[in-house]
Amino acid sequence: xxxxxxxxxxxxxxxxxxxxxxxxxxxxxxxxxxxxxxxxxxxxxxxxxxxxxxxxxxxxxxxxxxxxxxxxxxxxxxxxxxxxxxxxxxxxxxxxxxxxxxxxxxxxxxxxxxxxxxxxxxxxxxxxxxxxxxxxxxxxxxxxxxxxxxxxxxxxxxxxxxxxxxxxxxxxxxxxxxxxxxxxxxxxxxxxxxxxxxxxxxxxxxxxxxxxxxxxxxxxxxxxxxxxxxxxxxxxxxxxxxxxxxxxxxx
Numbered sequence: 001x002x003x004x005x006x007x008x009x010x011x012x013x014x015x016x017x018x019x020x021x022x023x024x025x026x027x028x029x030x031x032x033x034x035x036x037x038x039x040x041x042x043x044x045x046x047x048x049x050x051x052x053x054x055x056x057x058x059x060x061x062x063x064x065x066x067x068x069x070x071x072x073x074x075x076x077x078x079x080x081x082x083x084x085x086x087x088x089x090x091x092x093x094x095x096x097x098x099x100x101x102x103x104x105x106x107x108x109x110x111x112x113x114x115x116x117x118x119x120x121x122x123x124x125x126x127x128x129x130x131x132x133x134x135x136x137x138x139x140x141x142x143x144x145x146x147x148x149x150x151x152x153x154x155x156x157x158x159x160x161x162x163x164x165x166x167x168x169x170x171x172x173x174x175x176x177x178x179x180x181x182x183x184x185x186x187x188x189x190x191x192x193x194x195x196x197x198x199x200x201x202x203x204x205x206x207x208x209x210x211x212x213x214x215x216x217x218x219x220x221x222x223x224x225x226x227x228x229x230x231x232x233x234x235x236x237x238x239x240x241x242x243x244x245x246x247x248x249x250x251x
Contacts, residue, residue, distance in 0.1 A: 038073065040118065040125060040236040043211055044082075044108045046134070047243050051108070053080065053092050055118070056100040072099035079119040084112055108240060110134050111161065116231075116238045127231040127238035133160035135206035137244045139188075144247045151193040153248060157204045158187065162242075164212030169199040173245070183216055196248035204244050211239030 042053040057071050080092035080102055088106075095101040108114055110133045118125035137143075139156035147153060159165070166183050169191075182189075196202070210230035214237040229237035 038120065038123070038125065038234040040116075040127075040231055040234045040238065042116070042236075042238055043207075044114060044129065044131060044240040045243070046108055046110050046131060046241075049105060049107050051082070051090070051092075051104050051106060053102045053104075054100055055080070055102060073120060075121045077102075077118050077120045079117065081117045082106075083115045083117070084109075110242055114240070118234075123233045125231060125233035127229075129208050129210065129230065129238050129240045130161075131240040132162035132206040132208055132242050135159040135162065135165070135204055135242050135244050137204055137246050140246070143245065144249060146249050146251055147193040147196070149193055149197065149250050152190050153193055153196070153202075154188065154190050155202065155204070155246060156188040157244065159206045159242075162206035162208070164207050164209055166205040166207065166212075166215075168203040168205065169195060170201045170203065171199050173201055173247075183212060193248065193250050197250050200248050200250070202246045202248055204246075205241050206243070207241040208239050210237055211241060214239065 037058045039056050039058060040053065042051070044051055055073060055077060057073055076094065076099075082090045082092070082104065090104045090106045092102040092104040095103060108131045110131050113128055113130045116125070116127040116129075135157055136159070137155060137157045139154060145153065155167075157165070163185055164183070165185065165187070167189055191202075214229050229235065229239075231238055
């Protein structure tokens with residue numbers, strides 16, 4: 001099962017995307033640091049049955065700037081929900097081993113809007129995202145490709161709604177680690193087969209514009225506490241992605 005861990009919570013000074021192309025980042029705006037800036041990061045995935053959310057704060061220390069470490073909220077949220085337009089409500093619960101991580105059991109549907117509602121003392125945080133339609137690799141036409149070590153692999157894909165994509169190569173089929181990746185608005189790429197000797201699984205991810213802009217913010221040199229995404233009442237992102245996978249077997 002695909003697990004886009006690297007897309008769930010960004011280590012802002014060590015992003016997994018090693019190369020980025022110019023994207024439209026109109027959803028990203030700098031914001032001044034607050035005494036306690038609330039940061040929310042959640043990227044819904046159609047390929048998983050458990051969704052993750054990270055809620056933390058960055059503490060401004062007088063005369064010392066921003067504390068770089070993630071901190072839990074001083075008082076936990078009283079409500080964390082994601083709703084769809086059909087009346088379903090998905091409640092996120094806290095992780096007993098990690099005070100800034102919250103999870104809910106559901107799989108979003110491509111093409112559908114979802115609405116975030118978080119109640120914390122003194123504020124309400126909201127956001128809306130439309131999950132991209134399914135991305136599909138169309139070339140090669142099969143999900144396994146046999147190649148020689150000196151071959152060049154051409155990959156093409158389609159998506160009914162997304163214009164923002166990322167490609168990732170991983171060592172196993174879980175997608176739990178992303179050593180190489182790139183944001184792009186193209187719908188094709190060529191890669192040397194040699195890359196697939198140790199990382200044979202190629203993932204194509206389709207994401208909404210706010211998610212793409214949020215993960216591209218490192219290219220702009222923005223720290224996470226300076227980023228206002230598509231949320232009201234907090235900084236961060238409420239995004240979504242879909243994925244398709246190709247296994248490249250080097251003979």
